[in-house]
Amino acid sequence: xxxxxFHLTTQREVPADAEIVSHQLMLRTGMIRKxxxxxxxxxxxxxxxxxxxxxxxxxxxxxxxxxxxxxPSVQPAELWQESGRWDDFGPLLLKMADRAGREFAxxxxxxxxxxxxxxxxxxxxxxLPICFYQIQTKFRDEIRPRFGVMRARExxxxxxxSFHVDEECLGRFYQVMFDTYTRIFERLGLExxxxxxxxxxxxxxxxxxxxxxxxxxxxxxxxxxxxxxxANVERAEAVAVGERAEPTEKLRLVDTPDxxxxxxxxxxxxxxxxxxxxxxxxxxxxxxxQELIALLIRGDHELNAVKAEKHPxxxxxxxxxxxxxxxxxxxxxxxxxxxxxxxxxxIADRQVALMSDFVCGGNIDGKHYFGxxxxxxxxxxxxxxxxxxxxxDPAPDGSGELALLRGIEVGHIFQLGRKxxxxxxxxxMDENGRAVHPAMGCYGIxxxxxxxxxxxxxxxxxxxxxxxxxxxxxxxxxxxxxxxSHRVRELAEKFYDQLRAAGLDVLMDDRNQRPGVMFADAELxxxxxxxxxxxxxxxxxxxxxRQRGGENQEIxxxxxxxxxxxx
RNA sequence: CGGGGCGUAGCGCAGCCUGGUAGCGCAACUGCUUUGGGAGCAGUAGGUCGCAGGUUCAAAUCCUGCCGCCCCGACCA
Numbered sequence: 001x002x003x004x005x006f007h008l009t010t011q012r013e014v015p016a017d018a019e020i021v022s023h024q025l026m027l028r029t030g031m032i033r034k035x036x037x038x039x040x041x042x043x044x045x046x047x048x049x050x051x052x053x054x055x056x057x058x059x060x061x062x063x064x065x066x067x068x069x070x071x072p073s074v075q076p077a078e079l080w081q082e083s084g085r086w087d088d089f090g091p092l093l094l095k096m097a098d099r100a101g102r103e104f105a106x107x108x109x110x111x112x113x114x115x116x117x118x119x120x121x122x123x124x125x126x127x128l129p130i131c132f133y134q135i136q137t138k139f140r141d142e143i144r145p146r147f148g149v150m151r152a153r154e155x156x157x158x159x160x161x162s163f164h165v166d167e168e169c170l171g172r173f174y175q176v177m178f179d180t181y182t183r184i185f186e187r188l189g190l191e192x193x194x195x196x197x198x199x200x201x202x203x204x205x206x207x208x209x210x211x212x213x214x215x216x217x218x219x220x221x222x223x224x225x226x227x228x229x230x231a232n233v234e235r236a237e238a239v240a241v242g243e244r245a246e247p248t249e250k251l252r253l254v255d256t257p258d259x260x261x262x263x264x265x266x267x268x269x270x271x272x273x274x275x276x277x278x279x280x281x282x283x284x285x286x287x288x289x290q291e292l293i294a295l296l297i298r299g300d301h302e303l304n305a306v307k308a309e310k311h312p313x314x315x316x317x318x319x320x321x322x323x324x325x326x327x328x329x330x331x332x333x334x335x336x337x338x339x340x341x342x343x344x345x346x347i348a349d350r351q352v353a354l355m356s357d358f359v360c361g362g363n364i365d366g367k368h369y370f371g372x373x374x375x376x377x378x379x380x381x382x383x384x385x386x387x388x389x390x391x392x393d394p395a396p397d398g399s400g401e402l403a404l405l406r407g408i409e410v411g412h413i414f415q416l417g418r419k420x421x422x423x424x425x426x427x428x429m430d431e432n433g434r435a436v437h438p439a440m441g442c443y444g445i446x447x448x449x450x451x452x453x454x455x456x457x458x459x460x461x462x463x464x465x466x467x468x469x470x471x472x473x474x475x476x477x478x479x480x481x482x483x484x485s486h487r488v489r490e491l492a493e494k495f496y497d498q499l500r501a502a503g504l505d506v507l508m509d510d511r512n513q514r515p516g517v518m519f520a521d522a523e524l525x526x527x528x529x530x531x532x533x534x535x536x537x538x539x540x541x542x543x544x545x546r547q548r549g550g551e552n553q554e555i556x557x558x559x560x561x562x563x564x565x566x567x
Numbered sequence: 568c569g570g571g572g573c574g575u576a577g578c579g580c581a582g583c584c585u586g587g588u589a590g591c592g593c594a595a596c597u598g599c600u601u602u603g604g605g606a607g608c609a610g611u612a613g614g615u616c617g618c619a620g621g622u623u624c625a626a627a628u629c630c631u632g633c634c635g636c637c638c639c640g641a642c643c644a
Contacts, residue, residue: 012605013579013593017637027578037636143568146638261644278644303642320643334644361644388642481602516604534603544603 001473002508007044010521020216022455023148025464029525031451038145038153045525046451048472050156053450054135056187056469057158064180066131066160071113073137077103079112083423094141094153106139111420111442114161118438119426125165128428128438129173133160135447150408150452151218160443165430167417170439174206174415177443181210181411184445189467190454193407195221196231198306206415210445211407212453221407222389224400233404234306236389237396240350249357249371251340257366260335262299265359265368273300277352277360279337281326281344282308283315292321292329294346296339296360301349301387311347311384330363337361340369340378349386408453409446416440464526465549473507475499475564476527478519480534483512491543491557492533498561523548529567531560 009030018024026032031046042050058068077095080086086093086105094106107113114132122130135158145153160177164170178194185192190212197209209232211221223230231237259265266273276299284290293313297303309316323333330343338360339346359370374380393402420426421437430436451470458465468474477499479485479492492508499506507527509518515534522530532544542554545563555563 009577009594010605011578011594016579017573019638034636143641144638280642280644297642305642308642318642320641323644326644337644478603484602512602514602514604514606516602516606518605519603520605532603536603 001506002510004510006507008521008525009043010524018148020147020150020456021459022150022216022452025455025459025524026148026452029464032149034148038142038151040149040152040154045472049451049466049470050448052470052472053188053447054156054158057184057445057447058135060180060184060187061133061158061160064131064176066133066162068134069132070134070136071107071110071117073107073139074104075107075110075113077105079116079424080105083112083115083420085112092140092142094139107136108138108140109157109444110134110136110159111161111416111440112424115420115424115426115440118161118163119421119424122163122426122428122438125428125430125436129162129164129169131160131162131173131177131441131443133158133443148452149448150456152448155449156447158445158447162441162443163421163428163438164440165428165436165438167415167439170415170417170441171206174413174441177413177441178208181413181443181445185210185212185411188450188454188469190410190450191457192410193221193223193230193405195223195407196235197412198232198235205417208413209407209409210411210413211405212410212450212457213405213407214453214456215406216456217406217408219407219409220388221405222393222395222402223405224395225403227395227399229395229397229399229402233388234304236402238301238304238349238351238385238387238389239394239396240354241394242354244354244374245356247356247371247373247376249373251369251371251373251377253362253364254368254370255366256336256368259368266299269359269370271359271370274298275355275358276300277338277355277358279339279342279346279361281321281330281334281337283319283321284345285311285313285315288313288345290345292325292344294337294339294342294344295386296346296348296352296381297387298349298351298355301351301390303386304388307384308386311386313345313347313382332361332363332365335361336363336365336367338363338369338372339381340372346381347386348381348383350383351387353380353383408449408456410450410453411443411445413443414441416442459526460549462520463524466526466528468528471526471528472505473527474504475529475531476507476509476522478509478515478522478530478532480515480518480532480536482510482533485535487538488533488535491538495531495533495561499564502561502565504564529564531564 011028014024015027018027030043032040034040096104138157139154142153162173192212194208194210197207220233222233222236259268262276262278278297280295281292284293305318308314309318356373357371362369391404395402418437427435428438455464477492479488482489496508528548530546537543543560545555546552
């Protein structure tokens with residue numbers, strides 16, 4: 001491609017409303033343009049990258065035996081009502097109506113459509129196992145779209161769905177997909193980690209996420225360095241450490257008028273934060289027969305909402321009680337609550353149940369208990385894993401100490417089981433002639449998000465450093481002052497033809513720009529290999545090879561094409 | 568959804584407080600010069616000042632409403 005025939009619109013200035021590096025660089029290189037909040041146009045440059053990612057995904061999915069297809073993006077409401085997700089999916093679902101008033105959703109995912117397809121098409125166990133996939137635009141009406149295509153409302157996703165007669169077959173195929181995903185991210189040249197995950201709104205039991213590691217990642221990962229354990233912090237089990245010590249302090253009620261938070265308590269009363277307990281009041285589940293329930297967490301720990309809302313006594317989704325609701329049942333407000341003489345039920349984090357001589361709110365405004373002890377002063381409540389792990393916690397599998405990393409979720413695989421095949425009554429005949437609901441797996445990759453995450457992980461002051469498999473071009477030719485020098489121009493043209501003939505994706509900077517502009521643009525858009533052709537080098541019989549982010553070297557003219565083929 | 572901020576040329580911004588000819592830098596276009604790290608000079612083009620209403624002789628500027636975009640929050644006791 002010649003730049004003169006391309007649409008290259010780089011910008012020197014950083015766009016004001018782009019917060020993270022990938023968003024800034026995607027705008028500065030001109031890869032994307034915002035149409036409206038969370039909705040982007042992919043320009044020819046950006047689309048080249050997107051297509052390269054797509055192609056790697058497609059090749060590996062095909063190699064796994066999965067079959068590509070294309071499902072509609074607009075889906076009838078009935079299908080979603082059948083699965084129960086028309087309401088469950090909530091405001092994330094973009095709904096619309098046709099001229100007759102029939103309701104539709106723009107697909108945020110395709111479990112319903114594929115299940116509808118499978119129940120019509122797949123009748124016999126002999127057709128199983130089978131896995132269909134597509135690469136398609138999805139729409140999720142995110143609460144707050146941000147970071148460009150990283151958390152966009154409209155995005156490109158690869159989604160695959162497999163069907164199996166039994167769980168055992170699903171488990172085997174799940175491993176095939178795990179390996180396929182591993183190969184995809186390896187081939188793309190990304191530093192990533194597969195972690196145990198919560199299955200969230202999609203449903204199902206076993207689930208893994210694939211994260212591109214980057215400091216700007218929105219997810220936290222707990223893992224044992226050089227160990228086998230890795231899990232999303234949402235899910236990583238927090239193991240209680242130690243044993244409960246005998247009481248040594250007397251229980252006393254202390255005036256704490258200015259201590260509404262754990263931080264204030266620690267500062268004003270010189271109490272170690274590990275000796276404090278915070279009491280969070282949340283809505284209780286219907287099945288518990290209660291209105292509110294208190295959750296006890298050690299002062300330096302954080303409540304894990306994903307874990308809490310899975311508890312049978314806690315309402316899902318988790319909702320914190322308002323001050324009015326709390327005051328209606330307890331004689332104190334937030335900031336002065338605790339388990340002693342508490343008028344509502346409570347659940348303690350496992351670690352809290354092992355504490356002794358601790359400090360907590362007094363259930364009287366402006367007062368805290370010091371020296372509180374389980375058993376002696378108050379019965380040990382129900383316990384559960386309610387907190388998020390922190391660095392240094394033991395791994396739940398005993399393999400070592402946990403460290404935390406930040407990641408960008410780019411892939412997620414699930415063993416769904418029969419949630420959709422049962423809800424939508426998809427059945428196949430098994431070898432005994434019985435109708436059974438097939439077990440399903442589902443496998444997603446955020447194709448557009450991969451592009452952004454690759455930039456987050458691979459950039460410098462000058463711009464993007466694309467991993468080669470996803471670079472928009474393999475090599476850029478920079479003929480310096482080509483409009484003045486015939487021999488520079490002619491050599492560049494010769495290289496252009498020869499490199500293209502060798503199967504390389506070549507960009508020729510034929511703009512007659514000053515050298516500084518050409519270098520800056522080549523670096524900004526991150527092309528891995530540059531070949532600089534200038535009179536200065538030609539006098540010495542060489543051209544200059546530059547690897548993006550690497551070393552420069554001089555190459556004899558007649559070896560250049562071969563050199564680039566190898567590089 | 569709650570809080571905050573911002574809407575002026577493709578991008579980044581000033582002007583608004585104190586009403587009176589709409590400006591700067593980058594980008595774009597033309598010409599000349601320049602040419603190994605985002606050139607110089609001269610010129611050109613580009614604006615419903617987010618939209619609507621109001622106040623006023625006069626509104627980018629003051630008032631009201633609406634719309635859009637961005638940031639923070641929605642784990643806080």
